[in-house]
Amino acid sequence: MATAPYNYSYIFKYIIIGDMGVGKSCLLHQFTEKKFMADCPHTIGVEFGTRIMEVSGQKIKLQIWDTAGQERFRAVTRSYYRGAAGALMVYDITRRSTYNHLSSWLTDARNLTNPNTVIILIGNKADLEAQRDVTYDEAKQFAEENGLLFLEASAKTGENVEDAFLEAAKKIYQNIQDGSLDLNAAESGVQHKPSAPQGGRLTSEPTPQREGCGC
Amino acid sequence: MSLWALPRIGERLSASLSSSNHAVIKEACYEELRKLSWSGIPRQVRPITWKLLSGYLPANADRRECVLQRKRQEYFGFIQQYYDSRNDEHHQDTYRQIHIDIPRTNPLIPLFQQASVQEIFERILFIWAIRHPASGYVQGINDLVTPFFVVYVFEYIEEEVENFDVSSLREESLRNIEADSFWCMSRLLDGIQDNYTFAQPGIQRKVKALEELVSRIDDSVHLHMQQYEVEYLQFAFRWMNNLLMRELPLRCTIRLWDTYQAEPEGFSQFHLYVCASFLVLWRKEILEERDFQGLMILLQNLPTMHWGNEEVSVLLAEAYRLKFAFADAPNHYKR
Numbered sequence: 001m002a003t004a005p006y007n008y009s010y011i012f013k014y015i016i017i018g019d020m021g022v023g024k025s026c027l028l029h030q031f032t033e034k035k036f037m038a039d040c041p042h043t044i045g046v047e048f049g050t051r052i053m054e055v056s057g058q059k060i061k062l063q064i065w066d067t068a069g070q071e072r073f074r075a076v077t078r079s080y081y082r083g084a085a086g087a088l089m090v091y092d093i094t095r096r097s098t099y100n101h102l103s104s105w106l107t108d109a110r111n112l113t114n115p116n117t118v119i120i121l122i123g124n125k126a127d128l129e130a131q132r133d134v135t136y137d138e139a140k141q142f143a144e145e146n147g148l149l150f151l152e153a154s155a156k157t158g159e160n161v162e163d164a165f166l167e168a169a170k171k172i173y174q175n176i177q178d179g180s181l182d183l184n185a186a187e188s189g190v191q192h193k194p195s196a197p198q199g200g201r202l203t204s205e206p207t208p209q210r211e212g213c214g215c
Numbered sequence: 216m217s218l219w220a221l222p223r224i225g226e227r228l229s230a231s232l233s234s235s236n237h238a239v240i241k242e243a244c245y246e247e248l249r250k251l252s253w254s255g256i257p258r259q260v261r262p263i264t265w266k267l268l269s270g271y272l273p274a275n276a277d278r279r280e281c282v283l284q285r286k287r288q289e290y291f292g293f294i295q296q297y298y299d300s301r302n303d304e305h306h307q308d309t310y311r312q313i314h315i316d317i318p319r320t321n322p323l324i325p326l327f328q329q330a331s332v333q334e335i336f337e338r339i340l341f342i343w344a345i346r347h348p349a350s351g352y353v354q355g356i357n358d359l360v361t362p363f364f365v366v367y368v369f370e371y372i373e374e375e376v377e378n379f380d381v382s383s384l385r386e387e388s389l390r391n392i393e394a395d396s397f398w399c400m401s402r403l404l405d406g407i408q409d410n411y412t413f414a415q416p417g418i419q420r421k422v423k424a425l426e427e428l429v430s431r432i433d434d435s436v437h438l439h440m441q442q443y444e445v446e447y448l449q450f451a452f453r454w455m456n457n458l459l460m461r462e463l464p465l466r467c468t469i470r471l472w473d474t475y476q477a478e479p480e481g482f483s484q485f486h487l488y489v490c491a492s493f494l495v496l497w498r499k500e501i502l503e504e505r506d507f508q509g510l511m512i513l514l515q516n517l518p519t520m521h522w523g524n525e526e527v528s529v530l531l532a533e534a535y536r537l538k539f540a541f542a543d544a545p546n547h548y549k550r
Contacts, residue, residue, distance in 0.1 A: 020312065038322075039319050040322070042354050044354060044452065044461065045453055045456065046452075048449070048508075048511040048512065050512065061508070063507070063508065070312070070353065072353045073353075073354070075413075076448065
């Protein structure tokens with residue numbers, strides 16, 4: 001299917017990282033399709049999703065790379081960190097081991113992204129309160145100590161899923177506004193107002209737009 | 216053309232397989248079996264043909280029963296020896312991961328939601344993983360058990376397999392299916408193990424080869440992807456890691472594997488040509504996409520739901536042509 005003209009002002013690149021089975025793909029699916037997929041097949045390498053959302057009156061297109069949690073795929077998934085404007089770092093509130101591994105995920109994220117990359121910590125499966133193994137407060141504290149945004153969410157009910165992506169986008173947008181994020185820097189993870197086709201380093205190639213742009 | 220449509224060839228195939236007629240399949244017969252199988256194997260002879268082509272069963276019919284018995288015993292010997300170690304400290308991560316992945320294998324097919332089937336998969340994968348520490352268990356390998364399991368269930372039933380209740384099988388039959396699936400999967404993986412070792416060099420190499428090949432055979436598709444900054448690794452990694460199983464319905468994978476087993480180096484080499492053929496098959500759809508997002512979404516969800524033998528035959532014929540043109544001509548291969 002051909003795409004509509006570029007009705008958005010920015011593209012933000014995101015990655016989703018975290019242990020296997022914490023629900024990374026389900027968060028993405030809930031965000032892009034507004035549906036919960038139980039037992040969705042595990043991600044091989046990386047998978048891609050996209051959606052446009054509005055932040056402070058600006059239409060922003062999110063390009064989201066959902067990474068496989070398995071260690072063996074790390075050689076491939078690591079190459080997606082560079083050039084991410086936002087990172088969703090996910091753990092499962094019912095499995096403490098996934099929380100305990102956060103510091104190594106964070107080290108990876110810090111080493112492989114640029115200093116401006118906005119990282120949001122997501123405690124997924126918040127609907128499974130009875131099986132909770134990680135408290136809200138300790139995760140909140142971990143996030144504060146490391147300068148991360150933080151939310152608990154449920155890919156199953158959809159609770160806070162929208163906000164997880166939105167909060168990170170707001171912060172990125174704010175960084176653009178106050179000049180702390182340099183759009184010209186290589187791998188900022190943000191592209192501004194593509195009037196040419198997205199991709200291709202935004203060359204001035206005269207690609208016809210599908211529908212009138214009104215000019 | 217499919218063997219299904221050619222009963223006489225099917226009969227010839229059956230005849231060359233029948234142990235009562237030929238005590239020994241001569242080299243020439245074995246070659247004929249390969250040739251006949253290339254275009255698709257009829258369901259009723261598929262189990263034994265797969266076992267022969269994979270080298271699991273000896274061509275000599277007199278020895279088959281004895282080899283089968285020995286291999287099946289050997290497999291259950293491994294289970295006895297190693298399976299209890301799944302909760303040991305150095306194996307528990309492997310086991311836990313397999314255990315999490317199994318319910319997510321073929322989630323839409325009821326056959327695979329049965330507890331006894333899931334336990335079979337767990338045993339096969341765990342034993343394979345600890346016997347191959349250089350790669351260990353890598354996600355995607357779980358998918359590769361499926362075609363063998365389904366085909367070897369066919370050996371014991373007449374009906375459709377997707378909704379089949381395995382508890383109606385005799386216990387011994389189920390054990391045979393398990394052991395045979397293990398050994399055939401092991402043989403397959405022997406040929407592609409560098410797909411799953413550290414940093415997955417086999418996959419990296421094949422994705423590069425795919426890119427080079429596509430740049431030779433379809434310039435416009437290749438340049439279109441370049442223009443929109445789509446990298447081959449972004450979509451073809453999964454094609455290699457899961458042998459296109461995520462891109463095709465299971466029935467098509469089974470048909471594809473008839474050819475992969477009939478073709479020398481089918482899984483390790485010919486698969487590359489199939490991937491190239493698969494990509495350019497969608498050239499019209501690809502060229503219609505005008506941005507990165509659209510291309511990625513398309514390439515991750517190619518519409519093959521309705522595919523059957525005919526589509527796979529077209530795919531394979533083109534792959535064969537590509538192989539013929541490029542495989543032995545490394546200079547053709549380079550730009």
